[in-house]
Amino acid sequence: QHELDAKFNMTKLLQKHLAILAISGAGKSYATTVLIEELVNRGLKDGRIAIIVIDNHGEYESLKNDAAFKDKITIIDAREVKVGCKHMTGKAFAALLPHMTSVQIRELNRIIYATRKKEGAFDLTDLIESVKVDLYF
Numbered sequence: 001q002h003e004l005d006a007k008f009n010m011t012k013l014l015q016k017h018l019a020i021l022a023i024s025g026a027g028k029s030y031a032t033t034v035l036i037e038e039l040v041n042r043g044l045k046d047g048r049i050a051i052i053v054i055d056n057h058g059e060y061e062s063l064k065n066d067a068a069f070k071d072k073i074t075i076i077d078a079r080e081v082k083v084g085c086k087h088m089t090g091k092a093f094a095a096l097l098p099h100m101t102s103v104q105i106r107e108l109n110r111i112i113y114a115t116r117k118k119e120g121a122f123d124l125t126d127l128i129e130s131v132k133v134d135l136y137f
Contacts, residue, residue: 010038010039010042010046011047014049020032020035029059029060032053032059032060033059033060033062033063036051036053036060036063037063037069039051040069040072040073041068054078056078061075082123082124082125083123083124084121084122084123085112085122085123085124085126085127086116086120086121086122088112089109089112090104090105090106090107090108090109090112091105091109093105093108107134108131111127111130111131111134112127114130115127115130
């Protein structure tokens, strides 16, 4: 094991894409936490960026309990996130579900159109309910 100091040009580091890759137990979560802390603590003159972390393992929950970050971060429960489907089509769903038949695509288009007309904005849960209602009536 080595202890090496590292300095990064944050502007160059975050211009495009960033991946932190290593074997299990190598410190990816720790490195990410340190990176988030540094970015959150940047001064206005250094430039601040929005950070969105999708934390499906709860590895970064400690940040919300840290008094230094309490007023600087917002935790959003994934169960409250909805993905809108208003502009999706049967064909778009078929690209994600390649085994859909042309009849299924046509029927899904009809249901999407009816749901859009009735509800305006809707999410995937609403669309699933519309499909269920259509199946049973």
